[in-house]
Amino acid sequence: MRLLVVEDTPELGEQLVQRLTAEAYAVDLARDGEEGQFLGETEPYDAIVLDLGLPRIDGLSVLKHWRARGIATPVLILTARGAWHEKVQGIDAGADDYLAKPFAMEELLARLRALIRRTMGHSAPVLTCGPVTLDTRSGKVAVAGEAIDLTAYEFKVLDYLMHRQGQVVSRTELTEHVYAQDFDRDSNTIEVFVGRLRRKLGNDLIATVRGLGYRLGPAA
Amino acid sequence: MTIARSLRFRLLAGAAVWVTLALAVAGFGLSELFRAHMQDQVEAELNRNLDQLSANLEADDKGAPTLRQALSDPRFQRPLSGLYWQIDGAGGTMLRSRSLWDAVLPPPNGVQMRPHRHAEFGPDKQFIYILERNVTLADRDLSFHLSVAIDLADAMAASADFDRVLVLSLAVLAAALIAASVVQVQVGLQPLAALQHELAEVRKGGRRRLTDEGPREVSPLVKDLNALLGRTEEGIARARLEAGNLAHALKTDLAIVSNDAGALSGPQARAIRERLAAIRRTIDRHMARARAAATHGVPGSTAAVADSAAGIVRVLRRLSEEKDLVIETEVPADLVFAGDRQDLDEILGNLIDNACKWARSRVLVSGRAAAGRLTVVVEDDGPGLADDVRDAVTAPGVRLDESVPGTGLGLAVVKEFAGLYGGRLSLDRSPLGGLRAAVELPAV
Numbered sequence: 011m012r013l014l015v016v017e018d019t020p021e022l023g024e025q026l027v028q029r030l031t032a033e034a035y036a037v038d039l040a041r042d043g044e045e046g047q048f049l050g051e052t053e054p055y056d057a058i059v060l061d062l063g064l065p066r067i068d069g070l071s072v073l074k075h076w077r078a079r080g081i082a083t084p085v086l087i088l089t090a091r092g093a094w095h096e097k098v099q100g101i102d103a104g105a106d107d108y109l110a111k112p113f114a115m116e117e118l119l120a121r122l123r124a125l126i127r128r129t130m131g132h133s134a135p136v137l138t139c140g141p142v143t144l145d146t147r148s149g150k151v152a153v154a155g156e157a158i159d160l161t162a163y164e165f166k167v168l169d170y171l172m173h174r175q176g177q178v179v180s181r182t183e184l185t186e187h188v189y190a191q192d193f194d195r196d197s198n199t200i201e202v203f204v205g206r207l208r209r210k211l212g213n214d215l216i217a218t219v220r221g222l223g224y225r226l227g228p229a230a
Numbered sequence: 231m232t233i234a235r236s237l238r239f240r241l242l243a244g245a246a247v248w249v250t251l252a253l254a255v256a257g258f259g260l261s262e263l264f265r266a267h268m269q270d271q272v273e274a275e276l277n278r279n280l281d282q283l284s285a286n287l288e289a290d291d292k293g294a295p296t297l298r299q300a301l302s303d304p305r306f307q308r309p310l311s312g313l314y315w316q317i318d319g320a321g322g323t324m325l326r327s328r329s330l331w332d333a334v335l336p337p338p339n340g341v342q343m344r345p346h347r348h349a350e351f352g353p354d355k356q357f358i359y360i361l362e363r364n365v366t367l368a369d370r371d372l373s374f375h376l377s378v379a380i381d382l383a384d385a386m387a388a389s390a391d392f393d394r395v396l397v398l399s400l401a402v403l404a405a406a407l408i409a410a411s412v413v414q415v416q417v418g419l420q421p422l423a424a425l426q427h428e429l430a431e432v433r434k435g436g437r438r439r440l441t442d443e444g445p446r447e448v449s450p451l452v453k454d455l456n457a458l459l460g461r462t463e464e465g466i467a468r469a470r471l472e473a474g475n476l477a478h479a480l481k482t483d484l485a486i487v488s489n490d491a492g493a494l495s496g497p498q499a500r501a502i503r504e505r506l507a508a509i510r511r512t513i514d515r516h517m518a519r520a521r522a523a524a525t526h527g528v529p530g531s532t533a534a535v536a537d538s539a540a541g542i543v544r545v546l547r548r549l550s551e552e553k554d555l556v557i558e559t560e561v562p563a564d565l566v567f568a569g570d571r572q573d574l575d576e577i578l579g580n581l582i583d584n585a586c587k588w589a590r591s592r593v594l595v596s597g598r599a600a601a602g603r604l605t606v607v608v609e610d611d612g613p614g615l616a617d618d619v620r621d622a623v624t625a626p627g628v629r630l631d632e633s634v635p636g637t638g639l640g641l642a643v644v645k646e647f648a649g650l651y652g653g654r655l656s657l658d659r660s661p662l663g664g665l666r667a668a669v670e671l672p673a674v
Binding site: 106 | 474485486490541542548549571575576579580
């Protein structure tokens with residue numbers, strides 16, 4: 011899953027990037043409203059963490075700009091402005107969640123997971139496909155109840171495919187959602203990760219749809 | 231004292247005194263003028279008759295006065311007609327007009343060129359006016375004393391009539407003028423009354439500014455008042471903004487430190503986390519207080535409860551999507567809070583948020599008005615509160631269940647805000663099963 015964090019306080023931005031990266035997200039960080047707005051409308055993020063008090067363009071205007079352009083990426087507002095009238099403004103501008111600073115990192119993570127899950131149409135926190143289960147809360151993967159160890163990138167690929175069960179996902183799409191922007195991307199590595207996942211989870215879990223990409227589970 | 235300080239009283243009293251004085255002087259002057267005119271006429275008539283009498287005067291052989299010809303005015307012939315003449319000659323000879331009948335005009339009182347009054351003459355004790363003259367017939371060397379008299383009753387009656395009519399018409403005029411000045415004062419002071427009415431509305435919260443459409447004299451006052459209202463609003467907005475900026479900066483730093491502390495473990499780390507939580511509560515509480523205190527000074531703010539509740543419910547529906555809650559609102563559209571919208575948002579936000587946290591499936595927000603106050607009730611079907619802890623939950627920082635996220639500040643903030651508006655928060659058991667929180671606030 012790929013996230014955009016728009017946060018102007020450098021220390022907090024770093025903390026967020028570190029923790030989210032550790033949670034197997036591919037994270038881009040924008041330090042002002044202008045950069046954030048540009049990235050948000052050009053890159054395919056799975057969720058955006060948006061501060062409101064930003065230099066250049068304030069967060070609320072950025073959010074309104076995105077929504078006016080039809081960008082439906084789920085947005086979680088993370089701000090020190092915790093008054094209720096500000097929450098109303100944020101939600102009315104098109105935010106999907108609102109968290110006031112100071113916040114517990116665990117709560118931010120839980121809300122992001124739930125947000126991404128809901129956006130992709132899953133209501134339960136544990137995603138299942140055949141014998142394979144992925145607990146979005148703990149990041150644990152199991153086959154027929156038996157825990158499986160995955161590397162960070164293997165998890166990222168599986169996580170995205172599990173969320174998009176039954177849909178054909180192209181290699182480009184996978185690349186875009188697994189790597190952060192400044193990463194040197196090589197779509198061939200995706201093939202390597204898919205191969206390893208097949209070995210660890212069973213050969214028939216991920217189907218190759220020739221010329222289009224991959225599909226996890228039966229066609230939706 | 232208070233009546234003398236009334237502008238209306240002053241203007242009316244001034245007008246009444248002035249009108250009365252002016253009309254009294256005018257009445258006196260007119261009356262005197264009429265009297266003088268009457269006197270002139272009487273004098274002219276006497277002079278004319280005396281001239282005629284002098285011209286007709288002759289003396290007979292014995293030197294007694296005779297008239298060559300009777301005087302033309304027929305009143306001299308009619309007994310006691312009110313117009314008389316008399317000629318006194320030397321040696322007690324006397325000639326009188328027929329109108330005198332038995333009476334004799336009073337004896338000469340020296341010779342005066344001007345006519346003079348004489349009281350209690352004749353059978354009716356009238357006032358008469360006598361003009362006298364000495365005439366010498368040069369050829370006979372005879373001297374006569376001629377008198378012509380007129381009864382003043384008619385002239386006095388005319389004068390009294392005139393005075394009566396004059397007093398009556400001046401009194402009517404005075405009444406009309408005073409009535410006109412009442413109307414004038416009323417109309418003149420109307421802009422002030424309108425201003426007072428608008429100021430009352432501002433105080434009650436019906437409007438933010440006064441309308442500057444009054445007369446030139448009132449307009450500067452209105453402009454100054456509006457400027458004052460604007461400055462108050464501006465100052466409060468700036469104070470709010472600065473307090474907000476301070477709080478935001480502190481909270482962002484607090485978030486950074488909290489995250490760092492979250493990575494540590496051990497008793498010291500726990501102590502740090504507890505202090506950080508306390509700092510956060512302090513910021514929140516004082517922010518809420520500063521905002522509420524600032525708002526309290528702004529006259530003229532109002533907020534529709536239904537709008538505020540709808541906004542909060544939109545937020546909470548979005549934020550509690552995981553929970554599958556039904557949030558119902560039954561707030562009449564005409565329920566208007568006499569205070570700041572942001573404060574109302576804070577009150578309702580905390581109440582409804584609290585209900586959403588504890589509810590199993592249902593939250594009900596309702597409102598009603600009674601006698602200048604309004605009550606908003608928020609109920610949920612959660613576990614509710616035991617009777618003995620209800621008071622404790624409104625103290626800042628108290629959290630009954632550490633497993634539900636929150637700062638333990640919600641109900642304390644509601645209590646604080648309600649208190650600032652002279653309202654109160656009461657907690658009870660809801661028919662739905664959970665907590666029933668009712669907050670009473672001033673209404674418009």
